[in-house]
Amino acid sequence: MARTDEPPDRRAPTIKDVALLAEVGIKTVSRVLNAEPGVRPETRDRVLKAVESLGYRRNTIASSIRRRDRRTASIGLVVEDLANPFASSVTRAIQDYAAARSHLVLVGSSDGDPARERTLVQEFGSRLVDGLIIVPSGADQSYLEYERAHGVPVVFVDRPGKRFKADAVVSENAEGTAAAVRHLAARGHERIAFLGDRQSVYTAAQRLAGFKSAMEALHGAADKRYIRTGLRDPRQARDAAVEVFGLDPAPTALVCGNNLAAIGAVHALQELGIRDRVACIAFDDVELADLLRPSLTVIAQDTAALGATAARLLFERLDEPGAPFRRTTVPVRLVPRESGEIPASA
């Protein structure tokens, strides 16, 4: 007995259905849909009417498997953690750029795990993305040769990849911390502490390097006891800050290498009751930074530019695969608020 309780037509209409209804060949439908020449206006109208009345929608992925360029009009993005405001802001900018070129974005979070990053890239690859934008983790992105060999270009964002040359966009990290140091020095600070992430993370290393070179230019050299790295979360940053400000003499100012360090550090200063006396500048702008007391001076990254540039580089690479690789930098901006203005004598 025939089953009649099935939904009548689960399948979406295809060009075959359209062709049948419009009484033309399937190729003519394809021509109309792709705006190819060689179709009489009245035939075109018949096809469009059939498309309309069936609610036909092109099957992009079936089309892509047959098309010469194989493009799926989608790109893959790997960030460390999409829940992090830095990542989500960059992602949003990439989305907007991609949308303007009618592309969709597949997003995955690697959590800084190279294996997870690689898995995501493979999953993207098997979905035939046209290109990849990656915030690289780990010490080796050479596995990406496979993607490139098969026509999938890669752009790195936030950090350059390792063992794999490709287009990249990064912030001017070293310049940012250097500017922070100069800003503090101009307020009379000489004993400036630094709290940062693991040095294996590109941005963390760059920011410390900028800090050190600016300190050297001013005072000969930075005091190593005031520099703490390898801090992965606010808790570790807090503990490190408590230690550093327990030194004698204690620093009079503090530069934080990222927002997690900043959160921990402000907690520590609060607990120690010296939040009003120690100058503080943090990398990454944070929501509400201007509502803290004292409000927090930050080195803000231009996440919109970071994302938009990464997307631009990718699309330009798609348009011109043979062009030389480019590494672009995006300026950071010191946003002066109260915490950076506290003088050394406080």
Added chain:
Amino acid sequence: MARTDEPPDRRAPTIKDVALLAEVGIKTVSRVLNAEPGVRPETRDRVLKAVESLGYRRNTIASSIRRRDRRTASIGLVVEDLANPFASSVTRAIQDYAAARSHLVLVGSSDGDPARERTLVQEFGSRLVDGLIIVPSGADQSYLEYERAHGVPVVFVDRPGKRFKADAVVSENAEGTAAAVRHLAARGHERIAFLGDRQSVYTAAQRLAGFKSAMEALHGAADKRYIRTGLRDPRQARDAAVEVFGLDPAPTALVCGNNLAAIGAVHALQELGIRDRVACIAFDDVELADLLRPSLTVIAQDTAALGATAARLLFERLDEPGAPFRRTTVPVRLVPRESGEIPASA
């Protein structure tokens, strides 16, 4: 003359290449890849060796067009603005749930524009996503009937859809603001102000409703002069707060309907110099809320649960298309900090 400067083999290897190398038929390769029974272990090994040596990777989308279930192992997600921490946090939770089932997530931002939402859904549809998770905007989601008719289930998150019945997960918005009111009332407050978004936004309406009913239960009714809605950004919220706290008698406490309103309101209280005297509870947790002085009491939404539940509902719907629709609610949590403890007499 033949062009020899082309890359030697841009095309990724296919099962045909694998079959050739392993000296088997393509169907046997397919069997091995899909772990179908009926392949001798030694044949299997030959195939796997060939897969390995060619670096073969299954073309998921070619496979999906032929497969009976047509699944592409990808889902589409429409949020309002991915750069918003609420959205990115929910997205991250959905990603994780999807990844655990080997699914990828396509994400788009609607910016609250119903037309954009619809465009995104269509783009997702033409990429053959297996399902959709949507934060709906506008007054009519009935266009989703098309997707459902063609086998693409929909789950709403954060707000229910309008004119379209589907699974949905929302926060206990009304309970949240009601709890805030009760919390303030227990500290002696009777004149409590409310700042919120446009009432056409589901969550904003729910939160005001919870506020009003709790006020009625306590004091008979809320004073309408203390209630301001339609606030779209921190600037408008600030202005409204300045007006409300200029009234005589002024409110002694404030409930903010969302984080943007909270930011504006805290600015206003700061400017008016009454930040230490007016109690304040805000919907949505914000980074650094605990570092403000006074630290900000909030009604935190469980974004992780919201996202995970949405994903779970979607996958369960995929597994069982005929089941009755479910609307799930996720509890909110009042996080007591300093600003909620300020007594009415302050």
Added chain:
DNA sequence: GTCTCCGGTGACAACGTTGTCGCCAACGTT
């Protein structure tokens, strides 16, 4: 020895689309 059955396998169609090619009618040119 013949027949049946079954595990293992491959040839081929099919998915929805685009690329290639050739057909037909209408037209202009010799």
Added chain:
DNA sequence: AACGTTGGCGACAACGTTGTCACCGGAGAC
């Protein structure tokens, strides 16, 4: 009148995969 050209169009192959089916050889039943 015969010929080439052109615009408009459709038949069919192909993309990389899975589904259907039939084939082959050997084991077991009679």
